[in-house]
Amino acid sequence: MNRTRQIALGALLAAVPAAAAAQTGYPTTPPPLGPAxxxxxxxxxxxxxANGMKVLYVRQAELPVVSASLIIRGAGTTEDPAALPGLAxxxxxxxxxxxxxxxxxxxxxxxxxxxxxxxxxxxxxxxQVNLYVxxxxxxxxxxxxxxxxxxxxxxxxxVQRVRDERVTNxxxxxDEPGAIAANAFQSLVYGAQHPYGRFATVEATRTLDRxxxxxxxxxxxxxxxxxxxxxxxxxxxxxxxxxEQAFGGxxxxxxxxxxxxxxxxxQIGATTIYLVDKPGAAQSEIRIGHPAVARNTPxxxxxxxxxxxxxxxxxxxxxxxxxETHSWTYGARSGFSMRQAxxxxxxxxxxxxxxxxxxxxxxxxxxxxxxxxxxxxxxLEKAKRYVALGFPSDFETTQDVTLRLSELxxxxxxxxxxxxxxxxxxxxxxxxxxxxxNQYVRPGNSVVVVVGDRSQIEAGIRAxxxxxxxxxxxxxxxx
Amino acid sequence: MKRLVVPLLxxxxxxxxxxxxxxxxxxxxxxxxxxIVAEDHSTPVAAVNIWYKVGxxxxxxxxxxxxxxxxxxxxxxxxxxxxxxxxxxxxxxxxSNNGSTTTDRTNYYxxxxxxxxxxxxxxxxxxxxTLLDSLSQGKLDTQRGVVxxxxxxxxxxxxxxxxxxxxxxxLYPAGHPYHWTTIGSMADLNAASLDDxxxxxxxxxxxxxxxxxxxxxVRAADVRRWAEQYFSWIPRGAPVTRPTVPVPPIAATRxxxxxxxxxxxxxxxxxRSTPRFGRDEAALAALAQILTGGKSSRLYKRLVYEQQVAxxxxxxxxxxxxxxxxxxxVRGKPGTQLNSMQSAVxxxxxxxxxxxxxxxxxxxVVNGLExxxxxxxxxxxxxxxxxxxxxxxxxxxxxxxxxxxxYRALTPADIQRVAxxxxxxxxxxxxxxxxxxxxxxAATETH
Numbered sequence: 001m002n003r004t005r006q007i008a009l010g011a012l013l014a015a016v017p018a019a020a021a022a023q024t025g026y027p028t029t030p031p032p033l034g035p036a037x038x039x040x041x042x043x044x045x046x047x048x049x050a051n052g053m054k055v056l057y058v059r060q061a062e063l064p065v066v067s068a069s070l071i072i073r074g075a076g077t078t079e080d081p082a083a084l085p086g087l088a089x090x091x092x093x094x095x096x097x098x099x100x101x102x103x104x105x106x107x108x109x110x111x112x113x114x115x116x117x118x119x120x121x122x123x124x125x126x127x128q129v130n131l132y133v134x135x136x137x138x139x140x141x142x143x144x145x146x147x148x149x150x151x152x153x154x155x156x157x158x159v160q161r162v163r164d165e166r167v168t169n170x171x172x173x174x175d176e177p178g179a180i181a182a183n184a185f186q187s188l189v190y191g192a193q194h195p196y197g198r199f200a201t202v203e204a205t206r207t208l209d210r211x212x213x214x215x216x217x218x219x220x221x222x223x224x225x226x227x228x229x230x231x232x233x234x235x236x237x238x239x240x241x242x243x244e245q246a247f248g249g250x251x252x253x254x255x256x257x258x259x260x261x262x263x264x265x266x267q268i269g270a271t272t273i274y275l276v277d278k279p280g281a282a283q284s285e286i287r288i289g290h291p292a293v294a295r296n297t298p299x300x301x302x303x304x305x306x307x308x309x310x311x312x313x314x315x316x317x318x319x320x321x322x323x324e325t326h327s328w329t330y331g332a333r334s335g336f337s338m339r340q341a342x343x344x345x346x347x348x349x350x351x352x353x354x355x356x357x358x359x360x361x362x363x364x365x366x367x368x369x370x371x372x373x374x375x376x377x378x379x380l381e382k383a384k385r386y387v388a389l390g391f392p393s394d395f396e397t398t399q400d401v402t403l404r405l406s407e408l409x410x411x412x413x414x415x416x417x418x419x420x421x422x423x424x425x426x427x428x429x430x431x432x433x434x435x436x437x438n439q440y441v442r443p444g445n446s447v448v449v450v451v452g453d454r455s456q457i458e459a460g461i462r463a464x465x466x467x468x469x470x471x472x473x474x475x476x477x478x479x
Numbered sequence: 480m481k482r483l484v485v486p487l488l489x490x491x492x493x494x495x496x497x498x499x500x501x502x503x504x505x506x507x508x509x510x511x512x513x514x515i516v517a518e519d520h521s522t523p524v525a526a527v528n529i530w531y532k533v534g535x536x537x538x539x540x541x542x543x544x545x546x547x548x549x550x551x552x553x554x555x556x557x558x559x560x561x562x563x564x565x566x567x568x569x570x571x572x573x574x575s576n577n578g579s580t581t582t583d584r585t586n587y588y589x590x591x592x593x594x595x596x597x598x599x600x601x602x603x604x605x606x607x608x609t610l611l612d613s614l615s616q617g618k619l620d621t622q623r624g625v626v627x628x629x630x631x632x633x634x635x636x637x638x639x640x641x642x643x644x645x646x647x648x649x650l651y652p653a654g655h656p657y658h659w660t661t662i663g664s665m666a667d668l669n670a671a672s673l674d675d676x677x678x679x680x681x682x683x684x685x686x687x688x689x690x691x692x693x694x695x696x697v698r699a700a701d702v703r704r705w706a707e708q709y710f711s712w713i714p715r716g717a718p719v720t721r722p723t724v725p726v727p728p729i730a731a732t733r734x735x736x737x738x739x740x741x742x743x744x745x746x747x748x749x750x751r752s753t754p755r756f757g758r759d760e761a762a763l764a765a766l767a768q769i770l771t772g773g774k775s776s777r778l779y780k781r782l783v784y785e786q787q788v789a790x791x792x793x794x795x796x797x798x799x800x801x802x803x804x805x806x807x808x809v810r811g812k813p814g815t816q817l818n819s820m821q822s823a824v825x826x827x828x829x830x831x832x833x834x835x836x837x838x839x840x841x842x843x844v845v846n847g848l849e850x851x852x853x854x855x856x857x858x859x860x861x862x863x864x865x866x867x868x869x870x871x872x873x874x875x876x877x878x879x880x881x882x883x884x885x886y887r888a889l890t891p892a893d894i895q896r897v898a899x900x901x902x903x904x905x906x907x908x909x910x911x912x913x914x915x916x917x918x919x920x921a922a923t924e925t926h
Contacts, residue, residue, distance in 0.1 A: 026708065027601065028559045029559065030598055030602070031597040034597075036573075037523030037593060037696070039523060064853070109773070109775050109843065112772075112773045112847060113843050117850070132850070132854065165790065168743070172741075172790075174742065281636055282635040283628070283632055283635075283636045314570065315563070323625055324625075327628065329628050350631075352628055381571070385572065388573065389572060389592050393573075393590060396858055396859070397857035398857060399857070
């Protein structure tokens with residue numbers, strides 16, 4: 001930057017009387033940090049109902065609220081039939097559209113009157129029903145929660161209505177460059193043969209019907225695969241009878257499904273750039289990555305530190321380079337999506353159209369540099385401290401705690417996992433980071449997706465000679 | 480998390496409202512910096528949250544977007560904090576930080592483990608006291624580029640992203656500080672100069688124009704000691720004049736059509752409402768929920784659930800320092816003629832104006848707001864921001880109980896009255912976003 005001007009400006013301001021004068025006791029260096037408070041992550045109290053459903057209680061009673069999550073493993077998107085992507089998600093979204101003889105509107109009104117928020121969704125590896133409610137209204141809200149999970153009616157007219165809404169949403173996805181990029185990336189990385197490569201389409205969505213939803217629910221929603229997490233002003237001794245009453249009668253209605261077996265991630269050959277035209281786009285959406293690592297990896301902590309350095313924090317290399325040095329983007333980042341099987345590593349940003357090619361160069365510079373150059377000790381230390389010392393904030397709210405536990409439940413990880421979290425982060429070495437960078441960040445075997453104005457960016461990208469360029473139609477990924 | 484000495488809200492039990500409060504204490508330094516402290520020792524974290532009483536409403540034509548651009552420059556270093564070190568120090572302490580700008584105020588905050596509170600306070604003091612010492616053209620230019628990409632990412636490259644800009648342009652006359660949006664225009668961002676930064680800093684970034692709130696695992700006596708050590712040397716600035724621009728009523732109902740790269744036509748209707756904490760703010764907020772706040776809400780049920788001609792409905796009241804607006808947004812299914820959406824909105828407003836909503840309809844809304852109120856206090860950052868919000872807009876950080884009481888006291892007749900006073904038959908702005916080549920889908924003047 002312009003150092004001359006900086007000095008001149010400093011000299012100028014020193015002449016302003018008030019600024020320099022009255023600073024007695026004002027330190028010119030940062031105050032040292034006192035000792036960090038020791039944090040003990042909550043250890044849940046566990047109960048198991050007679051039908052096999054587990055219940056985890058964490059008492060955090062500063063406020064009179066209950067945050068509840070019911071996790072149903074094996075009811076997630078990974079279990080979608082190949083021909084029917086979206087079935088798991090659709091089933092989850094239909095749960096509260098009529099249950100135990102009450103209509104969709106009756107359920108919604110009852111929850112609203114309780115001031116309760118209920119949400120249903122399907123992730124990759126589990127379906128989830130979340131409830132947030134004041135403690136006073138928890139018993140009534142819990143009964144509604146059990147109705148929608150155990151006794152959904154899937155009324156035919158509601159199935160049709162929600163299906164039509166989904167079709168409309170898919171139709172409008174082509175308006176959103178980020179949505180196009182996400183579908184293109186997962187599809188080109190994993191392909192249609194792999195659950196992680198499929199995405200819902202209008203054609204498949206139109207074939208969703210009540211029978212398919214019921215069949216999926218009967219097979220996948222099973223008490224022995226379910227865990228209810230309760231965090232807040234809760235007490236296992238006082239509440240377990242309520243939970244038993246709400247969920248004790250739950251029996252699986254169908255035969256256990258043949259779960260997806262061990263999934264093998266595809267090998268990505270030499271890096272290819274896929275260009276998807278979005279005429280008139282003010283920015284280009286960039287995604288770079290490949291299959292990487294599953295949640296149960298022994299390298300979990302080294303990967304947390306690696307990603308913090310690379311693109312997981314504001315001062316990470318990707319963000320400092322593309323945003324703070326070049327100002328080509330509002331933000332650049334990276335991440336490892338860890339699932340039951342190896343999810344993708346993704347580096348991404350939305351960059352100004354005119355600097356699309358230059359941005360690709362800088363992305364690859366950083367992806368290569370983290371593999372080849374030694375990690376400076378102070379940078380490593382900053383990243384480790386960011387993850388380790390920020391740990392208490394991950395457990396601040398009742399919903400934070402619910403989220404942390406739901407991850408452990410979904411992936412069958414020991415409940416004591418968080419007890420050693422801080423020490424295991426601080427034990428990560430520069431060599432560990434270098435090793436996992438070389439193992440899990442592979443710029444030479446990546447899929448690069450660029451969604452932008454082809455007429456403005458194609459020539460520049462080709463001239464880089466970074467990798468072969470293929471032009472793809474947007475209709476391949478949003479349809 | 481949250482210890483709020485909250486005495487619980489009995490939902491079913493009607494308005495025999497127990498007291499709700501966010502316990503805190505305050506003091507003011509001789510240079511005019513007001514400090515609010517809310518102790519909460521439930522988690523060893525704290526939020527340092529400072530509000531400067533300046534936002535895009537203080538900008539002048541030709542420099543729109545400047546308050547927000549300035550916010551970005553505040554992260555570029557100060558006399559004792561070289562460029563980039565602000566974030567490095569906080570991340571190295573396990574903290575996160577950010578800032579935001581609205582029409583009325585700019586906030587900056589750090590969420591840190593409690594042992595890093597002195598660091599966060601010192602960083603805020605250093606930039607309040609010495610930002611200009613290290614300012615450079617390069618720093619300004621870098622953040623100008625970042626902000627222009629923020630505009631591209633969040634507005635220009637988003638479907639319907641320019642809705643706000645088009646609507647405010649029509650809602651407030653040229654010269655009124657709400658005539659433009661906080662992000663500003665590309666041309667004005669390009670025009671911003673170093674002199675603008677210096678002038679803005681000297682006018683508005685003074686201790687007497689700021690309020691510092693610390694919430695979390697701290698002791699009030701420690702915060703006072705740190706505040707005195709780090710902030711008290713910063714000289715008081717000239718008093719700031721708040722904009723007192725008169726807000727003319729909307730002169731006539733206006734129809735605006737924008738053809739855009741969108742698949743679904745969208746109707747936006749906006750009426751003038753009331754300033755923040757104006758007499759009818761709570762009733763208007765509740766009316767918005769009654770129209771679109773749940774599956775049984777009037778517009779959602781009619782257009783999305785029953786007729787299935789709309790994909791979504793969204794109504795809200797947005798009240799700010801000088802004025803407020805009541806928004807209704809309906810996104811139609813493909814090919815929907817927006818005149819039919821417009822008729823539906825007008826009919827549902829007329830029904831509320833004709834007959835008060837039921838007691839249960841209103842109770843659902845109030846109960847949801849009460850849960851949201853408590854949920855908001857689970858984080859130290861939200862708690863700190865809420866205290867600053869009450870301090871700025873209500874003139875009292877201890878406004879929580881009265882805030883909630885406004886909603887608990889609402890009657891169905893209040894909702895009916897505000898539908899009549901603010902919406903039915905009142906001038907408004909109608910903005911149609913339609914797919915390119917489909918201007919015939921736009922809403923037109925009703926006959």
